[in-house]
Every structure is written in structure tokens, then in C-alpha cells.
Amino acid sequence: MKIVEVRASVHVFDTVLPLVGKPAGDSVRIICEIETDSGHTGIGMASRFLPHAVAAAVTRHLGPAVMGADPRDLEAIHARLHTLVSERGQTIGINLSALSCIDLALWDLIGKHAGRTVAQLLGGHRDHAEAYCTFGFGAFDRDQLVAVARDLQAQGHQRFKMLVGVAKGGIREDAARVRHVRDALGDDVTLAIDANESLSLDDAMRLCAMLADQDIAWFEDPVHRNDPRDMGLLRRRTTIPLSAGQMDGHSDRFRAFIEHDAIDIFMPNSLYNGGLTETRRVAYLAQIYNRPLSDAGGGGIFSLHHVAGFRNGTLVESHLGVDQVERRIFVSVPHVQDGRMAVPDAPGFGVTLNRDAMRDTLRST
Known part of the structure; x- marks a missing residue:
């Protein structure tokens, strides 16, 4: 070949x-x-x-x-x-x-x-991954957040992620938005937050204190540039697990996180870090340090395979925007059912390009 x-x-x-x-x-x-x-x-x-x-x-x-x-x-x-x-x-x-x-x-x-599927090539731990849904965008007000989340619950979602660092009122309003969703959905749902590297260390610490009683599953990309030193300081000040790796999740980056004791959950994204070969290195590093392996940042169908393939794989992301893109770009993609996403049966990543969509969405140089 x-x-x-x-x-x-x-x-x-x-x-x-x-x-x-x-x-x-x-x-x-x-x-x-x-x-x-x-x-x-x-x-x-x-x-x-x-x-x-x-x-x-x-x-x-x-x-x-x-x-x-x-x-x-x-x-x-x-x-x-x-x-x-x-x-x-x-x-x-x-x-x-x-x-x-x-x-x-x-x-x-x-x-x-x-x-064989890529998940099988990586070790074939499971033929599916549990899923969470990124839905809590800054464009929604408090009540709209609840309405969207309840609609997603009706579709089978059980785990949710909200953006913080997006509220016009600053971190106090961010905290109020999270509390509003938690109060509406109850204690049984998984709720995480993501700052997209938008907060100072001080604001991230204050926000963690404000949400200490909200059972936050993880705080993703909490501080500017995900500085490993700042994340290490934040991790020592909060019980909320910290995660990172969406935009620069290569193995050297995760090594720095480990050296600064800065991270709880590894979230590499093969669309940005050099590919699945690099994600495999990250996954083994996560296993060596007994850390869970998850997904964030638009990896979609590609990230599903590393989460399902490795035994320390935990959650794959479903994203309101990414899901729309993948449903157009591919002939068919797996959907979240009862809180989980199945690995396609077809070999490789298991997807076929939609040639009509490829033609309609093409942008020339």
C-alpha cells in the first residue's frame, strides 16, 4: 500500500x-x-x-x-x-x-x-464513549440556558458544559448563570465549566470559590494561556478538577502540566496537536500518571476513537456547533443516545465525506 x-x-x-x-x-x-x-x-x-x-x-x-x-x-x-x-x-x-x-x-x-476501527487500533477498550454536551454559550441569557439544557436532556444528554468568562457582569454573573442552571437541572446532572483560557489567575481562583458548593465536574482551560505555573497554583486552591489540552495538547505540553502538578484531566485534540499519533503519546502519558483521558474543542468523530480506544478514556464532547458541521460534512455520524456515543462500525474513523456538502462549502484561496 x-x-x-x-x-x-x-x-x-x-x-x-x-x-x-x-x-x-x-x-x-x-x-x-x-x-x-x-x-x-x-x-x-x-x-x-x-x-x-x-x-x-x-x-x-x-x-x-x-x-x-x-x-x-x-x-x-x-x-x-x-x-x-x-x-x-x-x-x-x-x-x-x-x-x-x-x-x-x-x-x-x-x-x-x-x-478495523481506529478505536480498535488504539486498543479497543470499548465500542462507545460516554458523552457530555457543550451548550452554555454567552449568547444565552439565564433562562435560555435552562431551556436549551432541558431540550438536550429530552434528547438523551446527561452531562453539560457551560462557558464562563463570557458574562457582561464578569465572574459574579458567570457564577450566577452556573447556579441558575444547577438549580433548574438539579444535583443529578453532571455540570462542568470552561473559560477558554480567558481568566486571570485571580479571577479563576475567585470563581472557583464562588462555585465550590456547585459540584462542578471540571474546570477547563481556566487561565490565560493555560500557564502551567498558574494552573498549579489554582489546583492547590480548589477542589474542582482542572482540565486542558484543546489547543496545544501535544505531549511536551502535558509533561509541563504534570511537572507543575497542574492538571487532573487530559484533553488532547487531534485536530490541533499534530494528529492521533501525538494523541496516542499523550494517552500513554496519562496512563503513566493515572489521569483520565477526555476530549474537548471540536475533535468530534476523530476524538471519539481515542476516548473509546484507551482504557483511561472517559468522556467525548458533543458540541452544539461542531455537531452541526459534522452532520453536513459527513454522510452520517453517530449521535448521542442515552448519554453515550457509539463508535461507527465501518473501518478507520468510520465516516464518509458528503461530496455535495464539500462542493457547496468550498472556499478557494
């Missing part, structure tokens, strides 16, 4: 939040397809930042470097690619996103060639 073609394209999707009709966040995807002489096509993806630059990096630099390679030779391929994306230091930014595109497509190819 040899690689014969690599292509990448940029696509923009419309997403809408219920009740308010505003956009539901991230709507840009860079889609990579790698074809082999055996007739298989692997699908990879990256998201959001400088998409045309990422697509160009894939087609003009990384793609030519893997031509003729066997997709199963991951170490040999990464040895070749890493000299292109960074000859020294830690690869970041566009370079990592482009590497993510290539690497995810390789894993899809390996699974299709073997007739």
Missing part, C-alpha cells in the same frame, strides 16, 4: 444556536484526503486558524514528502515530516495543524486497510 495522492481544501459551514439564531462557534474545516494505490482514501482534518495556510502546507510541503510511503510506517513518516515542520524545538501553530491533517488521514487509511 503506497500513497499516490494528497489533497486538501478549506470549507466553511453555517451553524446556528437555538433560540437566539446566532452562530454556534467554529465553522471552518481544512479537509485532507490521502489516496493509495490499493484504492483506499483516508480522511484527515484540522480546524479554525489560518485555514488556507494550513491547506497550502499540506499540499505543497507535507503531501509531497509522503508520496510513495506506506501509511502504516508512521514512525518513518513522522521522522520525515518533523524535519519539515520544525528542525528544532516544539512544533506549534500552522505546522501542527497541517501535520494533524496528514496524520489523521494516515490512521484512517491504516484502519481501512486492516478492516
Whole structure:
């Protein structure tokens, strides 16, 4: 099995939040397809930042470097690619996103060639993952938050995540919004919060104190740039578990979190960190340090496989915006049923591109 073609394209999707009709966040995807002489096509993806630059990096630099390679030779391929994306230091930014595109497509190819899902290739711990839903956007007022959450409950969701650092009234209003949802939904639901790296250490500490009695399942990306030193200080001041890894969740980053005793839950995202090969390294590091492995940040169908595949995998994210994108970009995707998401039966990542949607959403350079 040899690689014969690599292509990448940029696509923009419309997403809408219920009740308010505003956009539901991230709507840009860079889609990579790698074809082999055996007739298989692997699908990879990256998201959001400088998409045309990422697509160009894939087609003009990384793609030519893997031509003729066997997709199963991951170490040999990464040895070749890493000299292109960074000859020294830690690869970041566009370079990592482009590497993510290539690497995810390789894993899809390996699974299709073997007739196994990617979750099975990673160890096959389960054929599903428990799910949580990111719904608590700043565009909703307090009562709208409750209305949306109750509708999601009717659809089978049992775990919820709200954004903080978004309220016009500052962290006091953030805390009031969380309390309002907790009071309405009761103590039986799982409720987490996410600051998207928007808070100072002081504000994060104060917010944790305000919500200490609300049984918060985790606090994600709590402080500016997720500074490991600040997160370590915050973790020593609160009983709320801390999580991170969405945007820069490569193994060196998690090593820094561990060294500063800064994190409870590992949340790598293969669309940003260099791909599933890097996420696998993170997963093993999480196992070594007895930390749970979860998902955040729009990884969607791709992240489902690492959460299901590893025995320390816990929760996969369902996101009001990401779900809309994936339902358009793929012919079919798994839905949350009774609080869990099943791994598709088909090999690889188990999804097929919707060619009509690919054409309609294409954005040229």
C-alpha cells in the first residue's frame, strides 16, 4: 500500500444556536484526503486558524514528502515530516495543524486497510464513549440556558458544559448563570465549566470559590494561556478538577502540566496537536500518571476513537456547533443516545465525506 495522492481544501459551514439564531462557534474545516494505490482514501482534518495556510502546507510541503510511503510506517513518516515542520524545538501553530491533517488521514487509511476501527487500533477498550454536551454559550441569557439544557436532556444528554468568562457582569454573573442552571437541572446532572483560557489567575481562583458548593465536574482551560505555573497554583486552591489540552495538547505540553502538578484531566485534540499519533503519546502519558483521558474543542468523530480506544478514556464532547458541521460534512455520524456515543462500525474513523456538502462549502484561496 503506497500513497499516490494528497489533497486538501478549506470549507466553511453555517451553524446556528437555538433560540437566539446566532452562530454556534467554529465553522471552518481544512479537509485532507490521502489516496493509495490499493484504492483506499483516508480522511484527515484540522480546524479554525489560518485555514488556507494550513491547506497550502499540506499540499505543497507535507503531501509531497509522503508520496510513495506506506501509511502504516508512521514512525518513518513522522521522522520525515518533523524535519519539515520544525528542525528544532516544539512544533506549534500552522505546522501542527497541517501535520494533524496528514496524520489523521494516515490512521484512517491504516484502519481501512486492516478492516478495523481506529478505536480498535488504539486498543479497543470499548465500542462507545460516554458523552457530555457543550451548550452554555454567552449568547444565552439565564433562562435560555435552562431551556436549551432541558431540550438536550429530552434528547438523551446527561452531562453539560457551560462557558464562563463570557458574562457582561464578569465572574459574579458567570457564577450566577452556573447556579441558575444547577438549580433548574438539579444535583443529578453532571455540570462542568470552561473559560477558554480567558481568566486571570485571580479571577479563576475567585470563581472557583464562588462555585465550590456547585459540584462542578471540571474546570477547563481556566487561565490565560493555560500557564502551567498558574494552573498549579489554582489546583492547590480548589477542589474542582482542572482540565486542558484543546489547543496545544501535544505531549511536551502535558509533561509541563504534570511537572507543575497542574492538571487532573487530559484533553488532547487531534485536530490541533499534530494528529492521533501525538494523541496516542499523550494517552500513554496519562496512563503513566493515572489521569483520565477526555476530549474537548471540536475533535468530534476523530476524538471519539481515542476516548473509546484507551482504557483511561472517559468522556467525548458533543458540541452544539461542531455537531452541526459534522452532520453536513459527513454522510452520517453517530449521535448521542442515552448519554453515550457509539463508535461507527465501518473501518478507520468510520465516516464518509458528503461530496455535495464539500462542493457547496468550498472556499478557494
